[in-house]
Amino acid sequence: MPLPSLDSPQWNSSPRAFAFGVRSVGSTILALVLFATYLGIGALAHDSGFSLAWTLLSTLLVWAGPAQIIVITTLASGATIVQAAIAVTVSAIRLFPMVASVLPMMRTADTKRYRLILVAHFTAVTLWVECHRFLPQVPRERRIAFVHGLGSGLVCVSLTANTIGYLLAENLSQTLASAILLLTPLSFLFSTARNSKEFADVLALVLGLALYPLASLLNSGLDILLSGVGAGTIAYGVHRLRARP
């Protein structure tokens, strides 16, 4: 369903703008990708020994798929909290430019900063992409309400997917449960590949995949950090060399 035109009286109330935001979840293909991803995270959490409540809480409070997967996989493979925290901190740096670039789209001259806290929390790759698509069709003074609706809707989709994935992993045959677990690496691989526009990002993705098996041979417990920093730095170095005249 299309959004009303910018000067439509339907935009006059904030609750209505919120409702339009929730409804927009239905018109984005990324909601489907998000559903598949969180279905996989639910199954992954189950098979790694976490409780359903813990899984839902992590979706609600962390709201970043890659970070949740890093926490689950590193802890399940025996790494310490500190190692997991470092890996997640590095992976989460990408949220900084995302938040910084998305907020100016809904800020007005008299917007108080605290009103943007929830928007900052909802900001992750899906919301970031959808804001660029939807917000030009939303009057500026209703954008915060709209994004609150959109973010809440996406969180609800993910919580539902988490629960279904968790319960399926518990009850399904081994073949189907493994299919749900495979959703996570596939959806992350292809959505990362799709988002990798710069040469350095593509190279980092390829090298990161290739170096992890090597780093895991060292058996240091820091596998993901080692291969990540190594591959990322090499990719950056190659990017610098290419940039030279």
Add this chain to the structure above:
Amino acid sequence: MSAFIGDWHALVVLLVAGVVPNQIWRMLGLWLGGGLDEGSELLIWVRAVATAILAGVIAQIVVQPPGALASVPGFLRYGAVAAGFVAFALTRRSIFAGVACGEIFMLAGQWWFG
């Protein structure tokens, strides 16, 4: 592992390793975001490292799979990723086509060899 699942320890882990590292960056973006240059060299390096860490996590799940996925033979897991990638490339980067094709490859292989 299962010893601390569901108790306060699991919540501390979630807070320290999950919530704080993410919200720090979001709140920094909220407070300092204004004067950021998206093309700056530091940010390019950071993005490359973050991408490679995510790639490592993807590789870890396929190479050292958790739970039920461990019952799938290695060549089917790697084949599924390769098949998905071919579909992804052929459909001008459709995430859906890549995921669907990888899944079908693995399920078909399981059925065929199962």
